[in-house]
Amino acid sequence: MTALNIKKQNILIIGAGSIGVRHLNNLIKLGFKNIHLYRHNSDINIIIDGQEIFVTSKWNVIQKNKYLAVIICSPTSMHVKQAIKSLKLKAHLLIEKPISNNTLEINKLQKLAISNKRFVFVAYMLRHHPLLKKIKEFITNKKYGNLISFTTKWGEYLPNWHPWEDYSKSYAAREDLGGGASLTLSHDIDLVNWIVGSPINKTYHLKNYSSNLELTAEGGSDIIYKYKNGVTGHSHFNYYSILHERYMEFTFDDANIRFDYLASSLSIFKNGKRKEIKLNNFDRNDLFIKELKDFFNLVSKNFNKTLLVKKIEESRTILNICKKEIWNNEKK
Secondary structure (H helix, E strand, O other), rough: OOOOOOOOOOOEEEEEOHHHHHHHHHHHOOOOEEEEEEOOOOOOOEEEEEEEEEOOOHHHHHHHOOOOOEEEEEHHHHHHHHHHHOOOOOOEEEEEEEOOOOOOOOHHHHHHHHHOOOEEEEEEEEHHHHHHHHHHHHHOOOOOOOEEEEEEEEEEEEEHOOOOOOOOHHHOOOOOHOOOOOHOOOHHHHHHHHHHHHOEEEEEEEOOOOOOOOOOOOOOEEEEEEEEEOEEEEEEEOEEEEEEEEEEEEEEEEEEEEOOOOOEOOOOOOOOOOEEEEOOOOOHHHHHHHHHHHHHHOOOOOOOOHHHHHHHHHHHHHHHHHHHEEEEEEOO
16 A cells, blocks of 8 residues: 555544644644544544544444544553444554553454454554664664663652643543552653663562652653663652652763653763753654554555554563553563
8 A cells, every 4th residue: 555545545543632643743744634523522523734524422433434544642541442332343453652551452352353353553653762872772782881880760749731621530530530650650661661672571660659649540650671781770650749850870890871851951971071952843752653654654565463463462571561550571
């Protein structure tokens, strides 16, 4: 299927929160002409940049259409049920991270995707960040020797995310909707697993419920990792930090590397000297655009069962890390 033909196909977005609207606007930027939106509280079409977007709250209306792809942007607890319904439409799936808040129906989802020969892609767009790709290259090429260990931190204040909303009612704050610091901020878990490039042997997970925020899920989380190749690491996540911090530090045989997400910079410390690589005019939305392009490039090709299973298993690993205090993946 050519790029031109893909852009004429029906694309469905489930959910009209901030990420759903972002995907909607980006699809329009990429030239997609037939975008439908499924949301629970409206049946009124909308116009964006002169393009009419079909809107419905009725799934029986959705079932009458044929879709190349469905982009799922609902609260985490709804992801797998909506994914299974969408696979029955014979659509490929882009699911906003994480894939779910539990592993109960992951096997069912995987079997249905295989039988229908449809791809399931979980949206961890930070793998497209140029500086993180550079760190991955350093490890692959052993530019600074072997990776030994890492530390990551992501701390910010949940009430500041969407000041116009009651944060306590958001999915991020609520256990029943699949919230909590570790799952909601699980980009870093996906990134370190991808960057290290080795199976995990064991993880330890401590959850923190002691902040004064109105949450039913954990407000903070600490995860310790041990990988099969000997690399160890630690990640900290929280919703209660007044100081907004987001960085990753990697220790190699011959250098230390610090990635500062907020500054869009990479600092390399070697032989007592510091070298900085900085992205000027970095636009975070470019990562979402690249993610969509990557997704549609995959669905335009022949179905790849091995890649599908790999993607789902990566997401299952993240769930196991987040949901279990101790996750032991060592061979018995």
